[in-house]
Amino acid sequence: MKRRDFLKSTVATAAVSAGGVPAPAIWSSAKAQSRAETLLIVSESGPNNLDIHGVGTNVPGYEASWNCYDRLISHEMKEGPNGVPYYDRDKFKPELAEDMNVGDMSATFKLKKNAVFHDGTPVTAKDVKWSLDRAVTVGGFPTFQMKAGSLEKPEQFVVVDDRTIRVDFIRKDRLTIPDLAVIVPCVVNSELVKKHATAEDPWGLEYTKQNVAGSGAYKIAKWTPGVDVTFERNEAWTGGPMPKVRRVIWRVVPSAGNRRALLERGDADISYDLPNKDFVELKNDGKLSIVSTPYSNGIQYIGMNVTKPPFDNVKVRQAVAYALPYQKIMDAVMFGLSKPMFGAAADAPTEVAWPQAHKYNTDLAKARQLLAEAGYPNGFETTISFDLGFAGINEPLCVLAQESLQQIGVKTTINKVPGANWRTELNKKEMPLFTNVFSGWLDYPEYFFFWCYDGQNSVFNTMSYQNPAMDKLIAGARAAAATGDKPTYDKDVRGFVDLAFADAPRVPLFQPYVNVAMQKNVSGYQYWFHRRLDYRALVKA
C-alpha cells in the first residue's frame, strides 16, 4: 500500500512539475468516503437496453430493470438450501400495491398512496394498465413471458379507479399471480414515455432503452454502454425498506482473471460470473464469501433428436444415458459446483418436484447391451453440438461425453456452434445430439414440462419429443394445479417425471449453481428466480 501511494505521489509530482500548478491535497479522503458508500460490481457484460420490454434486451438488462422499476407485487424471502435468503415461490408481498385481493376469476390491486415515479408524478392505475398492455402487446420475450401466466390481452387489465386496478383471468391458471411478480410486468411512467412515443414506436421503446421511466429503488445516474452503469438510490422509494447502498457502480470487466484479481485485492465488491474453478479456489481460500445456489427449475442436459435414427429408438437413448460420464463431469468440469441429477437409488420413490435425479448411472456394460438390443452392436457415428457462448463448461463436457461414448462404439464429432448461431440451430431441430441448459423463471414442474417435453414442440423441446401420453399428463397436472386438486396433480407430476426418465429424450446431468463472490463486508445477498443481483437488499459494512 505504501509503495502504491509512493508511486501515486511520484506520478502526481511529475505531472505537477510538468504543469506547474499545485495538486489538490484532498482527493484521497473524498474518494475514500465515496468508495465506502458505493458498491462496485464487476461482470463480463453489461446491459444493452434498460427496458425489459425492448427488442433484444440482454440478460444484464434484466438486472437494470429489476432494480429500477417496481412491480405490483414481489416475493417474500425464505431460507434457501444453503442458508442464504431465497425467494419464496408461494408467498407474495406488495411492492407498488398495498393490497392484493385474489378472487375466483380476477385479482384486484390497490396502489400505495404515496408511490411516485422518479420524476415525481404519482403512480396511478392508468400507468399500471398502460404498462401491462405494453407487456402483452410489444411482442418477443415480454409478451411470451406474460402468456406463460395466461396474461394475453389488454382487456384483462381494468382500471377501477385512480388507485385500483383489476386483472381478469382468461382461464384458471396457477401461474397468473406468480407471473405478475416476474421482471416483465414492471410499471412504467406512461405519461413520460408517451411524450417520447412516435407513430412507428407507439410504446416509446427507443426512449426507455436509454432512460429509466420507473418508480424503482434505484435511478440510473450514468450509463456508458459496454463500459459501466452507475445507479443512485431513489430517496423517495416506497416499494419497501430503504436500500442501504447509496450508489452502485457496475463495471464491465471482460477478463475473468482480472475480475478475480479485483475481488482478491479488494477493489471490487461483487462478481458473479467467474469460471467454476476460480470459485472453488476462492472458496477454499476463505478471503471472500462465496455463495452457491442451485438454479431454480434449471438443468443442464444431453438432448437427443428423437425424430431421426438412431435416437428415435428408446434403447439407443437409454444406452447413451448409461454411457455418460456423470461423475467425471461433476468433478472435472463443474469442480463440484452443481447439484447431481443422476444416480438416484434404485428404490427411491419419484417425488412431486422438479428438478430431481434420475436413476441412470455410468454403466458401460449395460449401455453396450442396450445398444446391441437396439440393433447397433458396433455402435454408430454422430455429432455432438454445443453453444460456444458457454464453452467454458460445454467444451470439456462434450469432450468427456465423446470419450465415454467412444467406449460403447458411438463415435462422435464435436460441433462447436457460435453463440450467435446457437438459437438458430436449436430452432431448426436438426442437431442429433447436443448439450444445453434450460431454466424457467416460474418454478413449477408442469411449467418446465410444458415447455420442454410437450407435443406442441416449442423451441425448448429441443429433442422434438412428441408423445400423447406425456401431453395428457402435463395437461392433467396444469388443470389440477389451477383447481387445487392435489391428488391428481401429484399423480400426474410423478407420471410425467417417470415417463421422461424412462423415455429419455433428454438426459439431465446436473443443476447448475449461481455462484456469487463477495467481499466479507458485503451482506444481504438474496437468490432470485432471475438469478441476477437485487441491490435493494445488499449491505456494505
Add this chain to the structure above:
Amino acid sequence: MLKTIGDRILTTIPALIGVVLVSFLLTRVLPGDTAAYFAGPAATPQAIAEVKAKLGLDKPLPEQFAKYVVDLAHGDLGQSLTTGQPVLADLTSRLPASAELTLFGLILSLVIAIPLGVVAAVRQGSAVDHICRVVVTAGVSLPVFFTGLILVYVFYFILQWSPAPLGRIDVFATTPPTVTGFYLIDSLVVGDYEAFRSALSQMLLPGVTLAIFSLAPIARITRASMISALSAEFTRTAKASGLSPRRVIVTYALRNALLPVVTTLGMVFSFLLGANVLVEKVFAWPGVGSYAVEALIASDFAPVQGFVLAMAIIYVVLNLLIDLAYGVIDPRVRMSS
C-alpha cells in the same frame, strides 16, 4: 503540395468503395443469425421473423445494400444491437480511447526501440546487439494478452504498484469533459490533475504491453536500415571528413535510415489500433477493437461494418500523412513528386 494531397485522396476513393462493399458482404455471409440472437431466449420462429423484419434483414441483399449506402451518405452507420447505441456515437466515444492507448504505447515503444536499434547497428555483434535481439524476439513471441495478464498479475496483484485494471480512469475519479477524447489531454486542458494522474496510471500497464509487442518491428527495421546507411558512401565520406561520430550517426545515417522506420511506424500504428483487442479485453479498455469483436460474436452487422470503414479511413489518412512525412525527411521524395 495541395495538389499532391488532393490527388492522393482521389486515389483512395475506389479503395473505400471496395471496403464498403466487402465489409457489407462479409458480414452477411457470417454464419450467425442476428434476429435469432436478439429475439431472446424464448423466441418462436414467428418472433424471430418479426425481429428480422424490424431490422430490415428480410429484404433482398441489393436492397439492404442500397439502404446501407444511402444511410452512410447521411452519416448514419446504423444501430448497434449489442450496446443499443448508434454506431457512430459508439465509434466516436471509443476511437479516442483506442487511439490514445495506441499512441501512448507507440511513443513508449519508439523511445526504446529507435535508440536500441541505432546502438545495435552501430555496435554490431556487441552485447547491446544481442540484448536487442533477445528483447525483440521475446516481445514479438509473447502474445499480448499473456504479457498483459503477467503485468497485471505482477504490478497490480502482487506489488500493488498499479491501479486496478478497470479501464481508462479510476472508477471514483470524474471523467474529464470531452475536448479531444484523449483523457490525458482533456484533463490537462481543464486543469484536473487528479484525473490526469488517474488516466496516466491506468494507461501505463496497457501502454507497456503494447510497447513490448511493437518494439520488435521498429527496432529491427531501425537496425537494418541503420546498418545499410552506415555502410553507405555518404557516411564514409562524413567519417573521412572527420565529423564527430555523433554527427555522423544522428545527422547523416539516422536521418537517411528513418524512411523505412516511418513506413513501418504507420503500419504498426494502424495495425495496433485495430488489433489491440486482447489488450483492451484484459484491461477492460473501452476501445474499438473489443467493441468490434463483441459485435462480431453477436453477428451484429452495423458495428462491424462501421469499424472496418473507420479503420480503412484511418489507414488511408495515415498513409497520406506518412507520404507527406517522407517529403519532410527526405527532400528527394518531395522533388520527385
